[in-house]
Amino acid sequence: xxxxxxxxxxxxxxxxxxxxxxxxxxxxxxxxxxxxxxxxxxxxxxxxxxxxxxxxxxxxxxxxxxxxxxxxxxxxxxxxxxxxxxxxxxxxxxxxxxxxxxxxxxxxxxxxxxxxxxxxxxxxxxxxxxxxxxxxxxxxxxxxxxxxxxxxxxxxxxxxxxxxxxxxxxxxxxxxxxxxxxxxxxxxxxxxxxxxxxxxxxxxxxxxxxxxxxxxxxxxxxxxxxxxxxxxxxxxxxxxxxxxxxxxxxxxxxxxxxxxxxxxxxxxxxxxxxxxxxxxxxxxxxxxxxxxxxxxxxxxxxxxxxxxxxxxxxxxxxxxxxxxxxxxxxxxxxxxxxxxxxxxxxxxxxxxxxxxxxxxxxxxxxxxxxxxxxxxxxxxxxxxxxxxxxxxxxxxxxxxxxxxxxxxxxxxxxxxxxxxxxxxxxxxxxxxxxxxxxxxxxxxxxxxxxxxxxxxxxxxxxxxxxxxxxxxxxxxxxxxxxxxxxxxxxxxxxxxxxxxxxxxxxxxxxxxxxxxxxxxxxxxxxxx
Numbered sequence: 001x002x003x004x005x006x007x008x009x010x011x012x013x014x015x016x017x018x019x020x021x022x023x024x025x026x027x028x029x030x031x032x033x034x035x036x037x038x039x040x041x042x043x044x045x046x047x048x049x050x051x052x053x054x055x056x057x058x059x060x061x062x063x064x065x066x067x068x069x070x071x072x073x074x075x076x077x078x079x080x081x082x083x084x085x086x087x088x089x090x091x092x093x094x095x096x097x098x099x100x101x102x103x104x105x106x107x108x109x110x111x112x113x114x115x116x117x118x119x120x121x122x123x124x125x126x127x128x129x130x131x132x133x134x135x136x137x138x139x140x141x142x143x144x145x146x147x148x149x150x151x152x153x154x155x156x157x158x159x160x161x162x163x164x165x166x167x168x169x170x171x172x173x174x175x176x177x178x179x180x181x182x183x184x185x186x187x188x189x190x191x192x193x194x195x196x197x198x199x200x201x202x203x204x205x206x207x208x209x210x211x212x213x214x215x216x217x218x219x220x221x222x223x224x225x226x227x228x229x230x231x232x233x234x235x236x237x238x239x240x241x242x243x244x245x246x247x248x249x250x251x252x253x254x255x256x257x258x259x260x261x262x263x264x265x266x267x268x269x270x271x272x273x274x275x276x277x278x279x280x281x282x283x284x285x286x287x288x289x290x291x292x293x294x295x296x297x298x299x300x301x302x303x304x305x306x307x308x309x310x311x312x313x314x315x316x317x318x319x320x321x322x323x324x325x326x327x328x329x330x331x332x333x334x335x336x337x338x339x340x341x342x343x344x345x346x347x348x349x350x351x352x353x354x355x356x357x358x359x360x361x362x363x364x365x366x367x368x369x370x371x372x373x374x375x376x377x378x379x380x381x382x383x384x385x386x387x388x389x390x391x392x393x394x395x396x397x398x399x400x401x402x403x404x405x406x407x408x409x410x411x412x413x414x415x416x417x418x419x420x421x422x423x424x425x426x427x428x429x430x431x432x433x434x435x436x437x438x439x440x441x442x443x444x445x446x447x448x449x450x451x452x453x454x455x456x457x458x459x460x461x462x463x464x465x466x467x468x469x470x471x472x473x474x475x476x477x478x479x480x481x482x483x484x485x486x487x488x489x490x491x492x493x494x495x496x497x498x499x500x501x502x503x504x505x506x507x508x509x510x511x512x513x514x515x516x517x518x519x520x521x522x523x524x525x526x527x528x
Contacts, residue, residue, distance in 0.1 A: 015042075015043050016076070017040045017041055017042055017043070017076070017078075017079075018041055018042065018045075018077065018078055018175060018207040019041045019075075019094075020040045020041070020076045020077075021037065021060070021063070021074070022038050023038065023072060023073040024038065024063060024073030024075070025072040027071055033059040034056045034060060035231045035232045036073075036232070037073070037232065037233050038233055039226050039233070040236075042207065043175065043205050043207055044202045044203070044206065044207055045208070045224060046208045046222045046223055047207070047208065047210065047222060047223070048209075048212065048218040048224065048225040048226065049211050050212070050215070050227055050228075051251055052229065052418070052447065052448055054404075055229050055231065056231040057228055061097060061180065063075070064095060064178065064209075065178065066082070066083065066085065066087075066088070066095075069085050077176065078094075089172075092169075092174060093174060094173075095176045095177070095178065096170075096172065096174045096176075096177050097179075098162060098177060098178070100180050100182070100444060101358075102161045102162070104153045104156070104161045104165060106153050108152075109149070109150055109152060109153065110140075110147055110148065111133045111135075111136035111137075112153075113153050114135075114136045114139060114164065114167060114171060115132060136149035137149045140167055144197070144200065145160075145167050145197075147164060157190070159190040159194060162182055163194075166197075170201075175207060176206075176209070177206065177207070178208070178209045179211065181211060181444050182194060182210075182212075183212065183214065188306060188472075189306070195221050198221065199221075213447070214473075215244060215247060215248070218239060222239050223238065223239060224236065224238055225237060225247065227250040227251055229250070229253055234250050251446065251447055273296045273298045273464070274296060274297045274333075275294055275296050275330075276295060276296060276435050276465065276466035277295040277318070277435045277468065278328075278329070279294070279328075281326065281327040282314070282317065282326075282327035283324060284310070284313055284322055284324050285325050287313040287489055288310045288313055288314055288317070288489050289489040291486075291491055293314075293484060295466040295468055296466060297465065298462065299466055299482070300466075300467040300480045300481055301467070301482050302468075302477040302482070302484065303315070303471075304472060304477055304483050304486065304504060305487065306472055308488065309486040311470050311486045312439055315439045315470040316353075316354075316439070317339075318336075318349055318351075318435070318437050318468070319341065319349055319351035320339060320340050320343060320344035320345075320349075321339075322339060323338050323339025331347040331435055334347060345431060347434075348435060349437060350429055350431060350435065350436040351436075352425055352441050353424070354440050355443075356417075356420055356443075356444075360421075360424040363411065363412060365412060366410060366412065367405050367407075367409070367410060367411075367412050367423055368393075368395075368408035368409060369394075371394045371398070371408075371423050371426040372394055372427070372430060373427055374428070374431050391409075394408045395408060397426040397430060400426070400429075401423075401425060401426050403415070403426065404416070405419060417446075418445040418448075418452075421442075421443075421444075421445050422449075422452075425438070429460070434466065435465065435468065436460050436466070436467045437467075437468045438467065438469050438470065440471045441453050441476065442473065442475070442476055443473075450475065450476075454476065454479045455479075457479065461481075477504070481497060482494060482497075483499060485504060487507065487508065492507055493507040
């Protein structure tokens with residue numbers, strides 16, 4: 001596909017681009033991370049950067065933020081050459097990155113986070129706390145961030161932490177901010193507020209490089225999109241001129257649609273088999289209220305809901321992370337004691353947690369060790385773990401899930417995001433569970449990995465097991481046979497296949513708790 005934006009987007013008032021990379025290449029040993037890459041971001045622009053995991057996005061970001069030096073190529077900010085490598089203050093004044101994983105320190109106040117290592121004019125000058133809070137309030141007020149400067153950062157919402165990080169970046173003088181998957185943990189209202197804030201800052205001349213795997217967000221927010229594939233720039237174009245199918249094709253290099261699952265994994269299960277998961281009147285104070293739910297052999301059920309709906313807590317309770325206050329859970333007809341992770345594993349619950357970085361992986365351990373954490377008792381006699389058995393078992397899982405890795409012994413942190421998520425799912429499936437519980441299983445992965453991961457979940461059900469997908473992502477839910485929607489801890493609607501985005505989103509947002517295509521709250525205990 002040809003580049004349809006040949007001229008840099010710098011026509012606004014004749015200003016130079018706020019950031020420009022030209023002919024950038026980077027290798028890590030034998031691996032080519034970037035090959036003659038380029039990108040141009042205009043002042044006040046919201047510019048999307050998309051591509052599959054391993055396309056080169058992370059490497060480009062590390063170079064644009066001064067964390068890595070390119071092997072070849074040039075960088076310019078507002079027409080001037082990039083700062084010297086290692087000159088942290090100079091880089092901060094030109095560019096900042098708000099990462100998917102927050103860098104806000106929970107044990108400090110908002111004011112302390114905003115001026116971390118800048119609390120006083122000099123190292124030996126005492127900190128004037130009242131003045132620090134006043135400076136923080138002025139900064140937050142200047143950018144319209146409605147957060148108390150004296151509040152403990154640990155008490156902020158995800159959305160508020162992001163606003164604080166953006167304000168901190170702007171306080172250094174940067175007018176170019178990279179947003180790496182900023183909506184991954186926000187509900188629809190939070191995303192709307194974030195986008196409103198970004199548009200407001202754009203009107204003040206701040207430019208954003210927006211990295212997201214959610215293609216609808218690209219169309220909602222951005223004016224320009226750049227696609228990378230296989231470490232190479234593929235296309236830059238106005239978003240309005242690049243349709244969804246063309247965008248996916250540019251990302252994958254093959255004809256594609258945005259349908260999340262295709263091929264043999266798409267067989268539809270009837271859900272008339274044995275009841276493998278039975279939840280009855282489950283209550284967890286502050287999160288779940290009197291929830292009943294059933295999933296049968298051969299069935300994939302979606303449990304949808306926004307951030308505060310309680311759906312994530314349901315998934316975590318089934319996996320043993322929370323002890324329910326009341327209610328019962330049965331797996332394959334046998335009672336499950338909640339609040340007990342080993343009991344959940346023994347009962348036949350496989351679990352894919354919400355955050356693979358914090359909950360799913362041991363980053364400095366190998367792919368093999370991570371993939372076999374749930375079955376170590378099978379890898380040697382008398383409580384020992386034999387390396388040969390670990391490698392053999394892991395090798396089967398690597399082949400089964402097509403995990404792209406140079407070897408089972410490399411650290412899992414070296415894999416791309418999509419392949420890391422495959423390792424998490426491999427671990428969940430290693431025990432051959434009766435029920436697979438997957439929370440936002442495609443969070444932060446590319447389009448092709450989404451298709452594979454959802455297809456794998458579908459295949460688990462087709463093999464006679466049951467699967468529960470806990471997600472607010474509509475593409476995740478489209479693989480499901482039924483979707484149960486939660487709002488403020490309660491199940492408020494249930495939809496069969498063929499549901500409309502409008503109806504499900506309305507139920508998730510509490511706008512409508514039933515519709516002609518749904519069965520209303522807890523109807524006949526979901527057919528039980």
